[in-house]
Amino acid sequence: MSSAFKRRLLIPIAAAGVVGLALTGCTGDTQQSAEDTDCSEYESYGTFDGDEVTISGTIVETEADRLIASWADFATCTDITIDYQGSRDFEGNIAQLAEGGNAPDIGIVPQPGLVSLLAENGYLQPAPAEVEANTDEFWSPDWKAYSTFDDVFYGAPMLASVKGYIWYSPAEFEEKGYETPTTLDELMELTETIAADGDHLPWCAGMESGDATGWPGTDWIEDFVLREAGPDVYDQWVNHEIPFNDTAIVGAFDSAGEILKNSEYIDTESLISTPFQEGGLPILDGQCSLHHQASFYEVNWGEGVEVAPDGDVYAFLMPPADADDPLAVTGGGETVVAFETSDAITAVLTHMSSDTFANLRVEQGGTVSANTGVDPSLASSPLLEDTIEILQDPDATFRYDGSDLMPGAVGSNSFWKGIVGWLSGDSTQQTVDAIESSWPQ
Template sequence: MTPTPTAPSTRSRRSAAVPALLAALALTAACSNSSDSGGSGGGDGGGAALTGDCARFQPYAGHSGTTVTVFASILSPESDNLEKSWSEFSSCTGIRISYEGSNDFESQLPVRVAGGNAPDFAIIPQPGLLAQMVKSGKVVKPPAQTVANQDRWSPVWKTYGSVNGTFYAAPMSANMKSLVWYSPKAFKQAGYEVPKSWSALMELSDRIAKAGGGRPWCGGIASGTATGWPATDWLEEVVLGSYGGEVYDQWVSHRVKFSDEKITTAMKTVAGWMQNPAWVNGGYGDVKSIATTTFQDAGAPILTGKCFMLQQASFYKAQWPKDTKVGPDGDVFAFHLPAVNPGVPNPVEGGGEFLTAFAGRPEVQAVQNYLSSPEWASSRVKTATGWVSANQGVDKSLYTDPIDRLSADALTDPAATFRFDGSDLMPAAIGAGQEWKSLTAWFAEGQSIQKTAADIDAAWPQ
């Protein structure tokens, strides 16, 4: 689960629109675009030829003067960079992309679709929500070029954009969750090395605890109505890193239950790691304090030496103070969380977003083809740091941020055992409901593993 950004003010939206408009006007003057809206479907290069800097958008031409609507949960300032990523495409092709972001996206999208007011596109971060929309009968299958563009992604990503074996939604972004944040400066001063295996990570944790001073781990799972989601990530990391992708897939579909010995064993591994009273919760208190510490604040003690490590996703970079140097020799950096079982090759857990169409007009298909291409992904990478694609067609030299590059390397590794965030794959009643509640009780109240697992299994929809 990925937290939703805060809502933008009206002022920020207006001020962002001014430079975007000026850039669009300048680009239009530099490029020739005399194509009309009568081109022959799906962005096949119909209409007059585009020249100059616009020539590379010829495959999408032929639909000038049309508008395509996009609805998502992405808000300013991230949405400003998203709109910037397609501004040149829009100026050159004449297809206006009208974007709307909302804090209530997950609840509003089904209402709009059911009411006959669906957007042309929705950017959906949860495969479970995608399946719900497909069930409505309103989702339109993608054109052939969008399907062909999936060849640049690891095959498993196509399955997350599919429902019952049919492909509906192209992946757009990705985030890397299998990271451990630490202070290179603190490690160097204490003589610690980045561990390359789970056993080495546990040995380092024990060494730090026995040395006194800062605790090896800090953590926080408080997140308002979403309290508990970081704990789901810890369990998912251990299940994937212990048993590999096949068992993970069976677990998120409930063919392997939470009460199964494999999952309760994984929970014992999490408990030995993040519920070890000698190892946590550096800077905040005991094990129970993890339940009341927000995920945003969880890593702060790393900067003061009160804890040494935090397991959190790549997007946690935004939580560090602005003057924090992030890098291999900086105030903070991250390393890949090792597999619990060394026999599992390079386990990587991540999340992402999927472009889902509710219309099949030619201009909609042209936008769909572009936003599923490595050319768009490269444009998006250039707009700002903190965004990563698992599209293998993106030139990795475009990533100027070291965390983005580290994440991109892991997410595009063809040998990696990649799996999507498990709670996002589970039914919402579990992955965004009972599992959050039960894992929070596990940390906050010391609830037993057996009861925690049984309560989640009992809540699973029939």
Template sequence: MKHARRIAMPLGIAGVAALALTGCVGDAPADPSAEPGGSEAPTAAGCEAYADYGTFDGEEVDLYGTILDVEADRLNESWAEFEDCTGIDVVYEGSGEFEAQINVRVQGGNPPDLAIFPQPGLLASVAGTGSILPAPESVAANAQEFWSEDWQNYGTVDGEFLAAPLMASIKGYVWYSPSVWEENGWEVPTTLDELDELTATIASSDTMKPWCVGFGSGEATGWPGTDWVEDYVLRTAGPDVYDQWITHEIPFDDPAIVDAMNRVGDLIKNPDYVNGGFGDVSTIATQDFGQAGWPVTEGECAMHHQASFYEGLFPEGTTVAEDGDVWAFILPGTEAGAPAVTGGGEFVGAFSDDEAVVAVQTFLSSAEWANSRVSLGGVLSANSGLDPANASSPLLVSAAETLQDPNTTFRFDGSDLMPGAVGAGTFWVAMVDWISGADTETVLGQVESSWP
């Protein structure tokens, strides 16, 4: 999921201390007879929760994904106790070129044991090779217990359930500095029109640029721009048009999409409004998304559009709170109080059915793992067994509640649901071309012509 991409820096995988889990949420796997396992349950203190996974003598399970840097460290920490209790060594490899390299590895006959797919569209594309195995019984049982039907469907290809969800995020947050806004008398907008008015007000104040933006993300450069368009399509055209767009029931360059994208352009292609802390509009195409919001904390721009996971990407020591260094509001709709959000998530698919691999895959689909990882900070899960109180900040607590609120109009990140050649290909390229000067109709038409 685009929301899972992180700053493309080298990852050092080192040993991590065992995580002391207390008050874990989630039951043991629903069908112990279907579980993998060795001959004996673990006997170490604190390992009772892992008894049904079995014990393994130093077996390794390779896990490949897009998650890098501090979030990769937290990922390793999230299963440290599981490793100690089961004897499985989960060897995680993160890559900024996952989208391209997973296909290379599959075609070369060297797939990982497990892969964390950041887009359902890419999952479906790789599944088309026949290399991804159906989810084992234990994983399917966890998915049915802890995930909504919609989330299960995102991991289903051609009617077969392949991959359980992992983490989740809400897109479309607008990050800002509460103290800067209070000092300048700026108020959180309740509609898109108010956001436009606020942007113009900030620009005319000559205090800072209204927006700081970055589309850079290594091989995945361009995806942050698709998030802007998807958020505006959902809010300006509505969920029905959004659904028709991502399934190609209407053309990619339908007038409703052109209008939404032009409205985004009114903000981030305007040289008076961007790119605080970095330069002019042209810098957006290459500015790494991971640092693109940092000027908010430095008084160089007023707003940054990015998902809930961005909380974990601010410089170390940044306080995320209503009265902290940064806070965020969800991009409003055309009317005040419109509860519509886009979001994303990852999905764990398997290329091996070895017992140790199934054990890891089952654990990652559990509420116990979701609470473990979320309690470490920076991320969310739509797992229904997640206790929102485990989220690392008031903003993420609120985001978790939004994910679990049945009244929220939630739509999965559009490009993540599109065919991989579009959602993780031509759409990304189009956003780079567009922010570099190409007009809306041209780039959307190019994506339309690329739809398989």
């Protein structure tokens, strides 16, 4: 996959959740022994007599249970006790914990920029050779580059997402004769058609995400930059080789604003206050037709909602500017890094960088991985199967979420805040000028 690759892969909770695994098959509720488990896949790791490895990350609730289940057999067969703690505050607190010597053994970090910060401050251990070998085998060089700084490789990718999906109701499209657009112009024509039909507003969305409010809007901008200006300009923008207020970025804001700032197309009054998890749910009630959100949004639809071409909801990728343009998508993922070293930590890191782990996690449902050893047929929906195939397509142009690659002062600060101000009435030029002025010198 060619690339020059957000976080928020999971639903935040009101307070930190703690889950642990000690030789169990799920979340500590069911004891199992190696005699009950096929351990042939894990013999090369050896056994560790109950050595404990702690892991932390942003993954919580159901997704945490699925993560734990993905290493359950490994833990049983190697006799390693793995304690996982998921918290919505992981990103904000991990540097402080590391500085105080209180970091977990392993961190699942959802932003390359945060990996870079932790590495620059000397908190991270270089990845073991076994992890680097797995990464070289199962990921593209671009993925490896996202966790390589000053020629030191710090950790393997884990899960992934593809951004720029537009969710819709297949039943509504069939009933009203709506066609999936093949260009951005056709997407706007579809928007105008839905608005003219008058049943409801064409689009729905939610920008609220606590301290990260505004981030869904950055995804819109990134998708328009990639499709309208192309991958080279996208890279120049992310690396600040062109200023944030370059005409190409102004154009992307204006294109997104044709929808996001138009009260005939979207509920502009509730846009900022609506939690992003709830942003697309009005589709299920026939209150809107289109919702721009990543592949990971599938987990938000709720129990009993079928995600399929003929199901309750499905999605198509935001189309290119020209129908003949090659496939180009944005996305995100996590990196598994270590703050400490031990043989048991190396074993856990190696397992989590393997195709075995990736297939087990995908089989648990609700997510995908860019690991090339993943069998797409294991995905929990046709959409996620398609997503894996996109991630494995060597001809697809893939770019990591831009705000996650930018310096924290911009990507997770002025850009998010700028989106909120822009949606509240600030002009495009005022917004991009302010974000440009915040870029670290």
